[in-house]
Amino acid sequence: MNRVVITGIGVVSPVGCSLEDFWPAVVEGRSAIGPFSVTRSERLSARIAAQVSGFDPVALFEPKQLGPMDRFAQFAVVAARAAVRDAGLDLSERLALETATVIGNASAGQTTLDDAYFRLYGENSSRLHPLTIPRLMTSAGASQISMDLGLKGPTFCVGTACAAGTHAIGLAFHMLRSGQAPVAVAGGAEACLTAGTIKAWEALRVLSQDTCRPFSRTRSGLVLGEGAAILLLEERAHALARGARVYAEILGFGMSADAGDITSSDPDGAARAMRAALRDARRNADEVDYVNAHGTGTTQNDRSETVALHDVFGPDARRIAVSSSKAVLGHGLGAAGALEMAVTALAIHRQTIPPTANFEEADPDCDLDVVPNVARQAKVNVAMSNSFAFGGLNAVLLAARA
Amino acid sequence: MEAVTDEVRQIIAKELKIPVEPLTPDTKLQDLGVESLDLIEIIFALEERFDISIPYNANEAPAAGTADAAGAGLGKLETIGQIAAAVQGLIDTKTSA
Numbered sequence: 256m257n258r259v260v261i262t263g264i265g266v267v268s269p270v271g272c273s274l275e276d277f278w279p280a281v282v283e284g285r286s287a288i289g290p291f292s293v294t295r296s297e298r299l300s301a302r303i304a305a306q307v308s309g310f311d312p313v314a315l316f317e318p319k320q321l322g323p324m325d326r327f328a329q330f331a332v333v334a335a336r337a338a339v340r341d342a343g344l345d346l347s348e349r350l351a352l353e354t355a356t357v358i359g360n361a362s363a364g365q366t367t368l369d370d371a372y373f374r375l376y377g378e379n380s381s382r383l384h385p386l387t388i389p390r391l392m393t394s395a396g397a398s399q400i401s402m403d404l405g406l407k408g409p410t411f412c413v414g415t416a417c418a419a420g421t422h423a424i425g426l427a428f429h430m431l432r433s434g435q436a437p438v439a440v441a442g443g444a445e446a447c448l449t450a451g452t453i454k455a456w457e458a459l460r461v462l463s464q465d466t467c468r469p470f471s472r473t474r475s476g477l478v479l480g481e482g483a484a485i486l487l488l489e490e491r492a493h494a495l496a497r498g499a500r501v502y503a504e505i506l507g508f509g510m511s512a513d514a515g516d517i518t519s520s521d522p523d524g525a526a527r528a529m530r531a532a533l534r535d536a537r538r539n540a541d542e543v544d545y546v547n548a549h550g551t552g553t554t555q556n557d558r559s560e561t562v563a564l565h566d567v568f569g570p571d572a573r574r575i576a577v578s579s580s581k582a583v584l585g586h587g588l589g590a591a592g593a594l595e596m597a598v599t600a601l602a603i604h605r606q607t608i609p610p611t612a613n614f615e616e617a618d619p620d621c622d623l624d625v626v627p628n629v630a631r632q633a634k635v636n637v638a639m640s641n642s643f644a645f646g647g648l649n650a651v652l653l654a655a656r657a
Numbered sequence: 658m659e660a661v662t663d664e665v666r667q668i669i670a671k672e673l674k675i676p677v678e679p680l681t682p683d684t685k686l687q688d689l690g691v692e693s694l695d696l697i698e699i700i701f702a703l704e705e706r707f708d709i710s711i712p713y714n715a716n717e718a719p720a721a722g723t724a725d726a727a728g729a730g731l732g733k734l735e736t737i738g739q740i741a742a743a744v745q746g747l748i749d750t751k752t753s754a
Contacts, residue, residue, distance in 0.1 A: 460697050460715045476716040518694060554716045555693075 259431045260657055261600045262499040263342025263487030265334040267444075268594060269305035269480055269584055272333065274341070278601050282630045284612030286583050288466050288478050295373065295450040301462050304448055305480035305585025323389040324399055325364040330483035330590070331396035331444035332403045338440060339404060342487040342499060346404060346438075355436040356401045356410040357427040358485075359419025359443035361589035361644075362452060363412075364391025369449035396444045400485075408436050417549075417586065418644035419443050420484065420593030425508030425652055427488050437490045443593035444483035453479065459518070461553050467586070469550035469579035469611050470557050470625040472618035477551040480585025484593035486600070501657035503603040506637070507536025513647025519555050520643045525563035528649035529639065533567075536653045538637060540568050543575055543653075545608050545638040547599045548625075550579020551586055558620045560641065576633065578626040582612035592642035596652055599640040603656050608633050661707075661748070662741040668702045669737060682738030703740075709747040 266272065269287030270280035280287070291304040312321055312329050324332070335356075339346060346354065367390040374380040389395065394412045401410045409430065413423045420443025427441035456462055456479060463476035494501060509531025513524035533540055549560055557579075565572045580598045587594055602608055607630055614627035640652045662682055670677035673689055686696065693715055700711050713734070733739050 458697070458701065460700075460713055462714075463716070464714070474716065476714060516692070516694075 256432050257434055258491035258504060259428050259488055260491045260494050260504045261486050261502040261654070262489045262494050263338040263344065264502065264597050264600060265337025265341060265485045266482065266594065266597055267307055267310060267330040267334045268482040268484070269307050272310060273337070278605070281580055281583050281598055281609045282607060284583060284610045284628055284630070286466065286612050288585055291448060293448055293450055293453070299450060299453055300457055301453050302464070303466065303478055304453070305478060306448055307482050323386045325367045325390040325395060326446035327360060327363055327365070327444050328395045328399040330446060330481070331358055331485070332399050334442065334444065334483040334485040335400040335404060335440050338485040338487040342489070344438070344487060344499070350438060351405045351407055353408045353436050353438070354406045355408045355427055355430055355439040355441070356397050356406050357413060357423045357439060357441045358397040358400065359413040359415065359421070359423035359589045359593065360393055360396055361414070361416045361419055361445055362447045363393040364395060365447050365449045365452045367391040369451045372451070400440060404440070406440060415648045415650065416644035416646055417588050418592055418642035418648050418650040419589035420591060421596065421640065421642035421650035421652055422510065422592070424486060424488070424593060424596055425510070425650055428505045428508050431488055431490050437493050439488040440485055441488055442483065442485035443590040445588045445590040446481050447588055448479060448481050463552060466613050467552040467582045468613045468615060469548065469552045469582055470618060470621040470623065471614050472616040474552045474554065474557060477553050477581070478585045480587040480591070482584070482587050482590050482594060484590060484597040486593070486596065502600040503654040504657045505652060505654050506538060507532045507534070507653040509533070509535055509651045511649045513649070515647055517647070518645050520559045521647060522559045522562035522566060524647055524649050525560060525641070525643050526566040528651045529563065529567045529641065532639065532651040532653045538653065541571050542637045543568070543639055544633070544635045545602055546575055546577045547595045547602070547638065547640045548577050548579045549641045549643045550581055550611065552579070552581060556643070560643065561621045561623055564623060572623060575624065576608045576626050576631065577623045578609055578611040580609060592640065592650065595642070596640045599638050599652070599654060603635050603638050603654060606632060606635055608635060658741070658745050661745050662738065664706065665703065665737055665741045665744060668706060669699055672699045672702055680737055682736060682741065684737045685735055687735070703744055707744055707748055709744065709751060711743070711747065
C-alpha cells in the first residue's frame with residue numbers, strides 16, 4: 256500500500272482566498288460571520304452568514320470559461336489552481352493523464368437554480384439561459400477543475416451533504432493508497448447563499464440569529480457559510496522524489512451511516528466512523544492529539560458529538576484538544592469538511608491547535624477541552640477531522656505529522 | 658379560542674396521521690411521540706393556516722414537544738392547549754397591528 260501525503264492546499268473562504276489570510280484568521284478566531292448580501296433577500300429572516308467577499312470571477316476567468324460556471328464551480332477551480340500552485344507541482348501531460356479529481360458538494364449550483372426559477376416563475380419568462388444545466392449540475396465542480404487544469408484521470412463528485420468534502424478527500428486518499436492514481440486534487444466546494452436556499456434552511460429552524468458558538472452552553476444554532484478547499488494529495492514517494500514540502504500524511508479514512516433520523520446525528524454512527532478511521536490507519540485512539548470537530552453549534556450536534564468522542568476515546572476524551580472551525584468559517588456544507596481538513600493539516604504542519612472561537616460558557620453536555628477562543632502551541636502528531644452529515648452520513652479522516 | 662384549539666387539534670392529528678378525537682387541550686405532544694421534524698412540520702402547518710409567524714428555534718428546545726420558546730414570548734409549547742394559546746396570541750397581535 257502506498258503512503259499518501261498532502262503537499263498543496265488551496266482555499267476560497269469567508270476569511271480570505273489565500274493561506275496567508277486563512278490560517279491567521281482561524282488561529283486568531285476572527286469570525287467571518289456577519290451581514291451578507293444576496294439578491295431577492297427581502298423576505299429572509301436570517302441576517303447573518305459567512306460569505307466569501309472580494310471574489311471577482313471576471314478577473315479570474317476568461318469570459319468564455321465563465322459562461323457555463325456557477326459560483327460554486329468558480330470556487331472549486333480557483334481553490335484547485337491554488338492547491339497545485341502551493342504544491343509546486345509541475346503537472347506534465349503524462350502526470351495529468353493519471354491525476355484524479357474528487358470533489359464534494361451538498362447543493363451545488365444554487366445560484367443558477369435560484370436565478371433560473373425566479374426568471375421562470377417570478378418573471379414569467381418562457382425561456383431559460385442555454386447553459387443553465389451545465390452550470391447547475393452537481394458534477395460541474397469536478398468537471399470544471401479537470402478542464403481548467405487538464406486533469407484526465409478518475410474524476411467524479413461526491414454528494415454526501417455536509418460530509419461531502421471529507422468523503423471526497425477520503426475516497427481520493429484510498430485511490431492513491433491502492434495505486435489507482437499517483438496524485439489527486441480533492442476537496443469540496445459550495446455556494447449555497449441564495450434567497451431560496453437560505454429560506455429553506457430557515458424552515459428547518461436550526462439557524463442562529465446571532466452567531467455560531469460551538470460547544471458553548473449559549474450556542475444558538477448554525478450559521479451558513481460558503482467557499483471551497485482543495486487539497487493536493489500525492490503518493491508519498493512521488494512527493495519525496497521531487498523534494499516537495501509536506502503538510503501532513505493522511506493515515507486513515509472511516510465512514511458510517513446512522514440509518515436513523517434524517518437530521519439528528521446519532522452518537523453511535525459518529526463513533527463508528529471515528530473507529531473505522533482509526534482502524535483504517537492502524538492507530539490507537541490514545542495516539543490522537545487533536546480533533547477538528549464537526550461542531551455545528553446546534554444544541555443537538557454538539558451534544559451528540561461529545562457523547563461519541565467520550566465513547567471512542569474514553570478517559571482520553573478529556574485530554575484531547577477538540578475545536579470547531581465553524582465559529583470562524585460558518586458551515587460551508589459540502590465545502591466544510593474540506594476547509595476543516597485544510598485546518599487540520601495546517602494544525603499538524605504548524606504544531607498549533609486552533610481555538611473554538613465565539614466561546615462564552617462551558618456546557619456540561621459538552622465536557623471536552625474545546626480550546627476556548629485562544630489557540631495553543633502544542634504537539635500535534637496525530638489529528639482527526641470529523642464530518643457528520645444530514646441523512647446520517649458520517650466521514651472521518653485521520654492525519655499525522657509527516 | 659375554542660375554534661383555534663379545535664383547528665390546532667385537527668392540524669396536529671393530520672400531521673401525525675392519528676385520530677383527532679382523543680386529542681384534548683391537555684394532551685402533551687411528547688405523549689404523542691412527536692419528534693423534532695414532526696414539530697417543525699406542525700408549526701409550518703399552523704403558520705400556513707393562520708398566516709402567522711411562530712418564532713421557534715429548535716436550538717432553544719430542550720427536547721421535542723417540551724419547547725420552552727424562550728425570548729419568543731410564546732411560553733411553553735408542551736400541550737395542545739398551550740400551542741393554541743400561543744397561536745391565538747399571534748393572531749391577536751396580527752389583527753391589532
